[in-house]
Amino acid sequence: MGAVTSTAPSPGTPDSSLLDLAPVIPVVIVNDVATAVPMARALVAGGLPAIEVTFRTPAAADAIRAIADAVPDAVVGAGTVLTSEQVETAVAAGSRFLVTPGWTDRLLGALDASGLPYLPGVSTTSEVVALLERGVEEMKFFPAEAAGGTAYLKALASPLPRARFCPTGGVNASNALGYLSLPNVGCVGGTWMLPPDALEAGDWARVESLAREAAALRR
Secondary structure (H helix, E strand, O other): OOOEOOEOOEOOEOOOEHHHOOOEEEEEOOOOHHHHHHHHHHHHHOOOOEEEEEOOOOOHHHHHHHHHHHOOOOEEEEEOOOOHHHHHHHHHHOOOOEEOOOOOHHHHHHHHHHOOOEEOEEOOHHHHHHHHHOOEOEEEEOOOOOOOHHHHHHHHHOOOOOOEEEEEOOOOOOOHHHHHOOOOEOOEEEOOOOOHHHHHHOOHHHHHHHHHHHHOOOO
16 A cells, blocks of 8 residues: 555645645634635635634534635645544535544545545554554644643654654644644644634634734744
8 A cells, every 4th residue: 555645735736745735724613604714715815725624513514615615725624524424524515635533444444435635633653553554644643732742743753754743732822833843743733823702803814914923833
């Protein structure tokens, strides 16, 4: 089996890895579909084209569809994918990648069958080794801070050099650069550029400004 990496089309870079599109993937919980498009436009304008819309609310699929239809420069994907049915829903809505908090054989089979790039969630060395054995080299490390943070990922770099990660869970503006400095981290996932008060007020200029700061994070 050839190595499976999480490639997703990007404007101007057709075959780039999902982990290389930007240093941060915003993790979005959408309660009102009406906010999805202006929010996505603000994130893209700020330099964060990859947007993970989580399946934590009933509005998720409609939000993905709206962003896919109205924001062509966004690379929108589905997160918190837990079942094969959600995989099918995400694909039908126009998702361009899939993210899971963990994985089972059945879920991994559905992810493979979708034809989309994906980041399966891991938090232990055994899970990483099992995915590498299957040819999957790019993963979500979740919940990052609770599972050992930068020290844990640093310890994995030497014995498991093929594995690359997107740490998510407890990652914020103050610790993101610590993760991004690691050789086995391609990007991080977080919500700090989407403060609830800004979303409630529709303050998209603030979201764009915070996104721009996040996009400027580099090794």
